[in-house]
Amino acid sequence: MQGALTDGRLHNTSAIPDTLQASAVVHRLVARFPHVLPQNRSLTEYRGWIALHTAGVTQASECLTAEVVVQVRCPCGPADMQGADVQVDAHTRALLEQCALGDVLPARTAYATDLVEMLEQVSDLVERCRAGRVANVAASATSPSWTRALPRPEYYKRLLHDLERIGWEHVVRIDDAFAELELQVPDAAGRQHLVILRDWHTPAPSIHASLPAHVPLPEPDRSSVQPHGISLMQAVAQVRAVLGAYQPLFQVLDDVDQHSCVLEPERPTYATCIRRIALGRHCSLYIEVDPHNPRSVPVCRLLGGERDTAALQERLNGGLHQWDAVGRTPRQNLEAILECSFPPAPTAADRLHGSSTEGDECGICYSYRMEGVGVPDMACDYAPCARPYHRSCLWEWLQALPETRQSFQVCFGVCPYCSRPIRVRR
Amino acid sequence: MNTGSVEQIRVKRLAREMESLQRSPPPYVSVWLACSDGGNEAEHGACQLDRWEAAIRGAPGTPYEGGVFRLEVQVPPRYPFEPPQVRFRTPIYHPNIDASGRICLDALSMPPRGAWRPSANLGTVLAAVQQLMGEPNADDGLVAEISEEYRRNRVQFERTAREWTRQHALGA
Numbered sequence: 001m002q003g004a005l006t007d008g009r010l011h012n013t014s015a016i017p018d019t020l021q022a023s024a025v026v027h028r029l030v031a032r033f034p035h036v037l038p039q040n041r042s043l044t045e046y047r048g049w050i051a052l053h054t055a056g057v058t059q060a061s062e063c064l065t066a067e068v069v070v071q072v073r074c075p076c077g078p079a080d081m082q083g084a085d086v087q088v089d090a091h092t093r094a095l096l097e098q099c100a101l102g103d104v105l106p107a108r109t110a111y112a113t114d115l116v117e118m119l120e121q122v123s124d125l126v127e128r129c130r131a132g133r134v135a136n137v138a139a140s141a142t143s144p145s146w147t148r149a150l151p152r153p154e155y156y157k158r159l160l161h162d163l164e165r166i167g168w169e170h171v172v173r174i175d176d177a178f179a180e181l182e183l184q185v186p187d188a189a190g191r192q193h194l195v196i197l198r199d200w201h202t203p204a205p206s207i208h209a210s211l212p213a214h215v216p217l218p219e220p221d222r223s224s225v226q227p228h229g230i231s232l233m234q235a236v237a238q239v240r241a242v243l244g245a246y247q248p249l250f251q252v253l254d255d256v257d258q259h260s261c262v263l264e265p266e267r268p269t270y271a272t273c274i275r276r277i278a279l280g281r282h283c284s285l286y287i288e289v290d291p292h293n294p295r296s297v298p299v300c301r302l303l304g305g306e307r308d309t310a311a312l313q314e315r316l317n318g319g320l321h322q323w324d325a326v327g328r329t330p331r332q333n334l335e336a337i338l339e340c341s342f343p344p345a346p347t348a349a350d351r352l353h354g355s356s357t358e359g360d361e362c363g364i365c366y367s368y369r370m371e372g373v374g375v376p377d378m379a380c381d382y383a384p385c386a387r388p389y390h391r392s393c394l395w396e397w398l399q400a401l402p403e404t405r406q407s408f409q410v411c412f413g414v415c416p417y418c419s420r421p422i423r424v425r426r
Numbered sequence: 427m428n429t430g431s432v433e434q435i436r437v438k439r440l441a442r443e444m445e446s447l448q449r450s451p452p453p454y455v456s457v458w459l460a461c462s463d464g465g466n467e468a469e470h471g472a473c474q475l476d477r478w479e480a481a482i483r484g485a486p487g488t489p490y491e492g493g494v495f496r497l498e499v500q501v502p503p504r505y506p507f508e509p510p511q512v513r514f515r516t517p518i519y520h521p522n523i524d525a526s527g528r529i530c531l532d533a534l535s536m537p538p539r540g541a542w543r544p545s546a547n548l549g550t551v552l553a554a555v556q557q558l559m560g561e562p563n564a565d566d567g568l569v570a571e572i573s574e575e576y577r578r579n580r581v582q583f584e585r586t587a588r589e590w591t592r593q594h595a596l597g598a
Contacts, residue, residue: 263451346449366547392431397543402538417545
């Protein structure tokens with residue numbers, strides 16, 4: 001069975017009356033796996049061995065030979081792997097089982113479209129085991145076996161075709177396995193939404209977008225050749241439909257975010273309908289917009305000192321009947337009822353101004369120039385920290401600690417920010 | 427350093443903290459100066475710098491979700507060389523917070539037992555309290571029975587904590 005193939009036998013196999021497809025597969029077989037030979041004239045049984053590239057890898061185990069002996073039965077011929085079965089030699093089987101991959105072989109080969117591809121899968125799996133990449137594969141051994149099987153080539157063809165129709169300019173990121181995609185999907189008003197498609201190659205994919213609810217998955221496309229049903233085009237259409245339904249919510253949230261100073265969340269997104277709006281004087285208004293009825297009265301809560309919030313609370317309680325869900329946005333309604341205008345969001349220049357002096361201030365008193373003391377006159381010696389201090393402030397702090405060591409006029413302790421040793425002379 | 431300059435440091439620092447708390451408060455946390463009633467509405471001079479109030483919104487996914495918890499913050503005369511005293515005024519069912527609202531948190535006491543440092547401030551301390559609400563530390567429990575329950579019967583603990591939230595923290 002392990003004899004070399006001669007031109008004569010190659011000629012013979014191709015002369016066997018069978019479909020054109022089958023003979024094409026056998027030609028590829030001869031080129032790729034010359035040591036695997038057909039065993040009958042109907043081309044349904046094969047035996048031989050696969051030579052491995054990683055034969056030189058040395059491991060303590062004596063079962064590492066350079067080949068895998070294989071035996072394949074494919075009742076429907078080499079171009080159709082339905083009902084096909086592949087057996088490997090005992091050493092290889094033991095190796096696979098050692099790596100907890102015994103059950104992966106049938107799962108992987110089930111995806112093969114023809115004999116050559118099936119043998120490629122066998123060869124790839126065994127090489128992975130031997131090259132020490134086992135840990136990687138075995139780590140996912142607890143998840144269902146389809147996560148370890150590569151999708152059919154049609155998956156990639158279909159995906160690329162879909163991506164071309166959607167337009168590559170909308171693609172933000174695709175992972176190495178082509179299983180997770182991030183797309184930029186515009187809605188009717190031109191807002192860009194980031195949509196993440198996860199586990200796209202599996203039977204259980206998911207669609208994530210920054211929305212208050214989950215995006216439902218579209219119905220699988222039964223007519224498609226794709227093994228797992230849902231086309232990218234369908235998914236994007238579905239996302240657009242959901243985005244369309246939320247337009248009123250986006251308008252309401254945009255209005256709040258653009259015309260007030262939102263304290264929370266730090267980076268407002270459409271995923272949450274909660275906003276905490278600054279009212280000034282340490283008061284804030286917490287609102288929760290109903291995503292399905294965004295122009296109606298939101299859940300409102302005033303936060304702040306009673307002295308300041310009491311009057312506002314009274315106006316809120318007394319004024320809610322004036323709510324105009326049609327003519328005014330919720331933000332305009334709230335401003336009218338509370339008889340105030342919300343302070344605007346700080347501009348980039350404000351932020352810059354606010355933080356420009358921050359780096360130079362004393363890490364303890366938070367000020368730069370102090371009467372009778374001057375400006376910070378020392379800094380932490382550790383370069384990445386380099387926190388400036390007034391000598392007197394640091395002295396005061398280290399004096400307050402029982403673990404501080406003092407020798408004459410020098411205190412030894414640790415920097416309050418980076419915890420590295422610091423010393424200060426009085 | 428004499429007491430006069432410690433007072434100067436304290437005032438300067440609290441003014442800066444007030445500014446930054448107004449601009450960017452920690453998530454779920456609001457803080458404001460507690461003012462004695464009867465003071466003139468317009469002037470903040472009636473407010474003492476040493477008494478603050480805070481509210482922490484219960485984070486989603488915790489048994490405190492939906493509640494607003496009131497706290498009082500007392501700033502000692504030697505602040506920031508000593509930690510602020512923070513106490514819950516709203517009753518809360520939590521392994522590290524007792525019936526009088528005292529909180530067992532190392533950032534709230536002086537070294538060597540605690541971990542207060544002048545690098546912390548009112549905002550970071552309240553953020554730590556907010557975090558503690560979601561992640562109790564049952565190994566260092568203040569209330570033994572609640573710690574025990576938290577460790578052995580999480581379902582029962584969460585049910586009680588949610589019930590307390592409903593009873594005490596919803597009508598803020």
